[in-house]
Amino acid sequence: MAQNTRISGLTDELIQSILKFDPATNKHAYKHAKDIASRNLRGHQYARTNQFEVTASLAGLDEKFRIKSRDDLADALQVRLQKLDGYTNKYKPDLLSLLLQLADRPLENTQVEALELLRPPSPPPPLTWSEILHDDPYSDEEIWKDVDYGGDSSGDDRTPKKRAKLQASPPTSVDGDESYDPESCVTSADKELVAKLEAAQFWSSVASERDSEFEITELQAVRETLFMLAGLQTNLYQIDKKQHNIRLNSKYVLNHARPATMGHLLSQFAHTGNCVGQLRQWTGKVSTSPLIQTFEAAVRKRLLLFDRSLSTLQHEHLIPQAPIPVSLLQLYSDVQTLSMPILRLSRIVSDIEPQLLKNPFSHLEALFEHTTLSQMTLEVEVFSYMSGVFFECLQTYLKPIRRWMEAGELGSDEDTFFVFANDSSSDTNSLWHDRYVLRRDGQNKLRSPSFLQPAAKKIFNTGKSVVFLKELGIYDTDSHALAPEPHVDHATVCGASNEMPLSPFPELFQTAFDGWIRSKYSVASTVLRNYIFKTDGLMHVLNVFEILYLGRNGAVFEDFASAVFERIDARRRGWSDRYILTELARGVFGTVLATSNADKIVVRSMKAKAQGKSVKGLAAVSIRYALPWSLQNIIQRSSIFVYQEVFTFLVQVYRVKYLVQRLRTRRPAKPRSNLYYKLQHRLTWFIDMVRSYLTETVIFFTTLDMNTSMEKAEDIDEMAHIHTKYTMKLHERALLSTDVKPIHKAIIEVLDLGVLFAQAKSTDHKHDAAPKTKKTQLSGRKSTAPVLVEDVSDDDEDAKSGSDDGVKNRTDQSPREILKMVDREFERLLPFITAGLRSVGRVGAEPMWEQLADRLEWAGKKDRVY
Template identity: 60%
Template sequence: MAQNAKIAGLTDELVHSILQFDPTTNKQAYKRAKDLAARGLRGHQYARTNQFDVKNIFAGLDEKCRIKNRDDLADALQLRLQKLEGISNRFKPEFLSLLLQLSDRPLENTRVEALDLLKPPSPPLQLTWNEILEGDPYSDEDIWKDIDYAVESSGDEQIPPKRKKQQPTPATSVDEDDTYDPGTCIDPTNDALVSDVEAARFWSSHPAEDGAKIDIMELQAVRETLFMLAGLQTSLFTVDKERSSVRVNARFKLSQAIPATIDHLLSQLASIGKDILRLRQWTRRPSTLPLIQTFEAATRKRLLDYDDRLSQLQRRYLVPKSPVAVSLLALYNDVLVESEQILRLSQIVSDVEPRLLINPFSHLEELFTQTTLAQMTLQKSSFDFFSTMLFDCLRTYLKPIRRWMENGELGANDETFFVFQNDSGSDVASMWHDRYVLRRNAQDQLRSPSFLQPAALKIFNTGKSVIFLKELGHGYALLNELDSEPSLEHHSVCGHSDDVPLSPFPELFNAGFERWIRSKYSLASASLRTHIFDTQGLMRILTIFQMLYLGSNGAVFENFANAIFERMDSGHRGWSDRYMLTELARSIFSDVLQAQDAEKIVVRSAKSKDQGPSVKGLAAVSVDYSLHWSILNITQRTAMPIYQQFHTALLQTYRVKYLLQRARPTRSHKIKNAAQLIYKLQHRLTWFVDILRSYYTETVVAFTSRDMEAAMGKAEDIDQMADVHVKYVAKLQERALLSSDLQPLHKAVIEMLDVGVLFAKTVTELDGSKTVRTRPSAPQRKSSAPLLDQVQLSDTDDDVEGDGGVAASKAARRSIGRSPTEALQMVDKEFTRLLPFITAGLRSVGRVGAEPMWEQLAERLEWECKKDRY
């Protein structure tokens, strides 16, 4: 523990010395840096190979070879081990251990003769004199023969005539040293040229009278002007670098022109030099942000090009190819043409400089605006100037975008990128929506260049898709399948034409940037979409949801609902045991689901607050389905309450249908007296419940699911899939009258279902038969089902009373103490009052919400009320 504490302290000191900022200002960055340092300093977890064990193994191998009568192999091994003793290497035990582990039965498979193949070839024998003399002996008789001196020799060559000697120079000490005289290497001085040079130094001249101005030539003024524009010190212009100002020196004049004209002309040139000087000084200021550094580097490059053009102007006057008329006015016009773009750039820098610290990419937006303006005004030179500069500066901004889209990585403390990690420890089930968010400013605007904002969502989703695939273990495949990205430069976007492009520059840029993003977005989104649909089975999961929660398979859902109702009516206290209900649901749904899918179903039952003759208590029964975290990022947990709400509405409908089927009257005396009213109410209530169930499953679920499946097939990424699912469940909730805006209508429907429950209870009591046992714990109750107990009123029961929707619980209380016939008459009265309220409400909201399903439901509910039916 002491060692760990010491290492932790040293790690803190190391991080402090490198980062040099207060950890309290950015705890997340400091914690990440500390973790990286701790992992780098952590000790090696693997032990070194024991060299003594290796030595003992080789000794044992040598002994084994000799015992097995393989002395030749033992001698060869011993010889090479002795040679290794003279070689020092810290990893020698590891090498020998590796060889031992790679060996395969050396006694049986090793042939000592094969070692001869490893011997290097013998070097060639050294040549001796005996071998040389054998081929060419020096005792040959020919070497002693006389030489024929008559043969033509080099002495017979013609000797060239001697050059005449030059006149000797006067003897000097240098001649005595056999060296040259330095004086002979110096050209004589031309006094006339010296006088001309001194005369050209007009700045050192003094006027003949005090207060008089020094007269200079126009060529001198041209040269001084070009020097001033290049940022050099001049005499004609006074440069104040601290204040970034350039003024004309009043000591000089041009006598060949009107003074006022010359002063105005020089003042205009000084104003140009002032703007350029301010731009040069801005590029020398240090900056820490890479975006601004790139902008400064691009500006310096344009200044170098501008200086090169000034040099060409100087060359025109210094080394003219033809006679040139020296004119300060002509120079001014040339300077205006050459300085047009650099002056506009200087104005851009002046405008964006105060905003760069707050908005570090404001220069990109300004360059984009200037490029668009130059194209609209058909200024080809300005368009090329600002367009190329825009793409040069954009190259740095694309680096974090490229890293995010290809690897799903973010730079440390990169405040210029519009994506940041909100919660690194968020649950993977909500990783897509919660872990990474878009950076926005105080005005809730995206913190990115305005011209990149249309593509920001694709950039954001591409990086999240890469991270998503990495979490699924498929991120490595993206790096191998990435194609070369298309170029995003001036020529690739705007073309190579010498004219201004006809299409607007924003459209050209968006098309080029879309191609650049598509090269990365398509692969990531397609890979993730394939994995979600094929591997995880998104559409299969949604189909299972339709069967579990939406009753798309009516036969199976009815079997499940009836099984629950039978357990409820049995009167046993353990009917709501979640283990029993879960096994019941799995066994029923296994007929239409695969075994691994049915095992994911879990049914729960909470204690209900509504213990009266109402279907509201069925909300306590809920169905859960275990989902993979990748699917949960699409369905989202917020959608599950809506599924449960729809599931409860279906259970309530099936509950009333279940009770009505089991409340058929017999031929008893009591029934005969109210038979007409009972059959009438039974028909009406059954008809209402059947229409409601048909509307839920055959209209709402069928049409809404069809639209959802079509939209889901077109979704490209998880954002679009999640958006389709959110709209899907919202549409289900609204069309099924379950949304908060339609609460009065839904409440009226529940009251109508409660009327059906009250009717079934009344018929059962009137018949006097105990078709359903009551709970043993409540023998005093006369209800035929646990949900048909004595009502407990709440404050919300009378919410729709003023609109014709009388609460069924209130009607149930009124029925206490009355005869069964009176209770049936009250049920008929409540049905007659609630049905017009529901149909009128459906027509009203159908006109407002433009939902034809509600109009159709109202038409079906009013079918019995119309007299012109045949």
């Protein structure tokens, strides 16, 4: 009831503030307004703001900022939301909801720089003594003068006596008196301490007694040994500067040890000192290679750590915290433990020093091998030691790799890098394959550390991808700065624990290094791959090549071939005009290709000496398709020749099919012989089998495998490799390679038999269709049909000259005799082809060759005697 009463009172106040009249004057209007207000207020009792919706809205706003590349705005929002988490207030969701509703396009209208205006001014720095002294220094001479505290006091009678005493004291330097004696500041020396110090200098006694032995204490031997290991001059050990060798001075002996025993032990110390001394001497040399300089700096760092360990041992013997026994044997054990890693390092330096001039990264390989070996032998300290030196030196070698993979540039130290510019002025259509190459030695081995060679190809391709993108003008130099670079150090590879990792070090390193490579490889390769596939349309161009060269659309390919054959059979002088053939090809292939693609077709031709007598003359016609320079790095020039050879082979098959089909359409003047139908059937079968083998088996399955692999390719190098492998496989399966050249030559001879068969029947048909009045005159003439003879010329020369490849005119044979000769040659060539296909198929070359042999022999099994 109290709540309703309060709401009623507030409603009355609301109505009076809006209507502005007295309820007593117009009760009906006032009651009507109160009913309306009460009804609306009861219908709109809003609940509190949903804090989860507010949180979701803020998260969505943050995600929107980051998608729109406004990470600065998103980070600023997150910082302020984190600060709000520390405040507890029940109205906080309402306030945040209000701010969200008041927001007006924050992505476009917000400037992060304006937030600096809200930052409170920083408090002034605290006042320091240096600032105080700078303004008011206390070096004034007046503050050092004596002050007369009794100048105005009542005790003036005693003042002269005090001043007299002060004047009797020696003058100070402040008064400028130079008669001050400096010996008054020197304290007297302790004679016993001086005697002990002189006794400790045992070498002074030996100097007076050169020919006699001198006994020293074990503590003195320990001290001299530690000095020697630290590279300092000692008397117990003599340093030969010419031989760079440390020798033991035999004049000193221990009174409680045999000289031989002591000499052997101290010789072991001298050997350790020799190894460490050689390491110190090597670090003093000047080197110009950044790789060797980094290695020298890492060695100096380890020498400094070793010297600090020796200083700790000296401190334990000179100022022990508790009484300890002085023992050279214990010192030897301690030194062996301390020096074991650095002795390994000294051995590495002595082994690789002669090779550093020829192989500046040999120390990386040696460190990698010793790190792996120490892990295998479970030497934890040596493993950590070698691993640390290795990763320090590796960072310098990663600098040119990073520059190459991020910017596509070779620095001034490219002589130590395994990538170099072979031809910086090469054309862009061969940029990927010719401009940059891998550096190799005389044995054709890659000049890079052996542990990096598995990733060398990916490093090489990443840099070339960056150069490729720069040539295309689409490379963003700041793309690598957005993603954090993984670290390649001991903690990342082997873990932060001091324990030995279980996995082998080479595997751990390769995993970490592959992650480092992937962080840079994915950026350039992904952008370039998308450009090649989407912008340049690689797969679309490959489909166009299938239509132009490989007869993917058999109807359109046959239309173009038939149009060329008609011009050849018409014996027009300009049948091979490249402009006419180009327009013909664009018109025919333009029915299935876009206009922009059809306009890129160019037909080239060479003048043939004889038309129609041999299918080899068709090699004079070739097709070219204009490719962008980026795709020419994938579809290389050598691959175009393979496409052209397959195109020529298909056209040759279609030529014989075209001639044989024309014989079927003609109506014979007299019944034809069984030999004619036999040859027509066998030639038709042979042509159909060869055409079906080329298009439906070779081209279809080889192209299908290539398209599947091309979709998975990551970079241009892999794309080019897949396409080159595809053309090689296509060239081999289409019987165009050198290994099966005799089989291909036999097939061409059979195709020439088809041409000869068609020409012979065409001549016979003309004789049969001639008028009877001229039959007697023509009957005396002999046929001019060409006949096939053995081919001894080279195929390439025949293709260029357009010769008839052994087919010459014979005037002494009738058409019937020519048909018999064609039948004999066919019977001779077909077994040779099938036997050859089976023999090369059995050795594991291509199983589809045996399938082709089975198809070709199928008709031969149905032969009858005619």
